Amino acid sequence: MTNEIRDLFDHWELVWHEAQYDLIPICVGANYARHDEAGDRTVTREAYTAEQGYPQRAARYPCRGVRPLILR
DSSP states (O other): OOHHHHHHHHHHHHHHHHOOGGGHHHHSOSEEEEEETTEEEEEEHHHHHHHTTTTHHHHHOOOTTOOOOOOO
């Protein structure tokens, strides 16, 4: 795994486990593919950030205990 990819996963960990939502812009491209219960769709970086409730949610509801599966 390259350092760039490892850094990306490290940043996502900080977003979801430490509520560092200000890192979302470096984790998400200009257009981001969402795959959730509503189906597949493409959103902008700004729309994705807003959906996460940043900055309002950052102080109230950090996603602790949820970890992505990373195959190495």
